[in-house]
Amino acid sequence: GESVGLHLPTLSVQEGDNSIINCAYSNSASDYFIWYKQESGKGPQFIIDIRSNMDKRQGQRVTVLLNKTVKHLSLQIAATQPGDSAVYFCAENRGSGYSTLTFGKGTMLLVSP
Amino acid sequence: GAVVSQHPSWVICKSGTSVKIECRSLDFQATTMFWYRQFPKQSLMLMATSNEGSKATYEQGVEKDKFLINHASLTLSTLTVTSAHPEDSSFYICSARDPSGRSNTGELFFGEGSRLTVL
Numbered sequence: 001g002e003s004v005g006l007h008l009p010t011l012s013v014q015e016g017d018n019s020i021i022n023c024a025y026s027n028s029a030s031d032y033f034i035w036y037k038q039e040s041g042k043g044p045q046f047i048i049d050i051r052s053n054m055d056k057r058q059g060q061r062v063t064v065l066l067n068k069t070v071k072h073l074s075l076q077i078a079a080t081q082p083g084d085s086a087v088y089f090c091a092e093n094r095g096s097g098y099s100t101l102t103f104g105k106g107t108m109l110l111v112s113p
Numbered sequence: 114g115a116v117v118s119q120h121p122s123w124v125i126c127k128s129g130t131s132v133k134i135e136c137r138s139l140d141f142q143a144t145t146m147f148w149y150r151q152f153p154k155q156s157l158m159l160m161a162t163s164n165e166g167s168k169a170t171y172e173q174g175v176e177k178d179k180f181l182i183n184h185a186s187l188t189l190s191t192l193t194v195t196s197a198h199p200e201d202s203s204f205y206i207c208s209a210r211d212p213s214g215r216s217n218t219g220e221l222f223f224g225e226g227s228r229l230t231v232l
Binding site for chain 1: 117119147154155156157158159204206208221222223224225226228
């Protein structure tokens with residue numbers, strides 16, 4: 001079935017490096033994408049979102065890139081810090097109301113000092 | 114920003130008992146709340162959509178008689194796991210939608226989760 005998936009289950013980086021977390025989606029009808037950060041034992045925390053009419057959006061130290069041609073989403077974290085260590089999920093929404101928000105499998109980011 | 118609170122944050126119960134988890138939107142009214150389930154090292158799976166004043170909408174494969182959802186007010190939704198068994202042990206997370214549009218971090222806000230352990 002259609003789903004959102006990630007290429008790398010674990011990503012290990014050194015403090016100060018840039019991190020790139022990837023996500024592949026298969027539903028071309030999805031029009032809104034969100035990246036969440038989840039620390040151990042906590043709920044997901046919104047990081048950044050992007051709509052399908054955009055291909056790039058920047059936040060504070062984070063950038064999301066959307067390539068609709070190959071149905072690929074990425075999250076770039078600049079100057080990664082130990083506090084960035086967490087599991088990152090991409091999620092896609094296929095319409096209004098969030099009732100069809102589908103989460104990807106997640107990538108664990110480990111940042112070494 | 115908008116806050117969603119869950120209670121309890123963790124609970125241990127005996128097999129066969131029922132457990133109620135509360136989800137509250139603290140500073141906004143949420144006509145719609147969502148309940149997710151997350152097993153260790155896995156993603157969030159939507160269980161049901163809770164609608165204020167009406168019946169919840171359950172995802173395929175989720176037993177509505179086992180996972181009772183009540184959304185009696187605009188700020189509170191409850192999930193009751195009835196006759197819990199060890200396989201029901203999981204991390205349950207709720208989210209609520211703030212339709213006011215005042216937030217620049219999206220409309221959906223998550224609670225901190227409730228970890229259920231059934232012995």
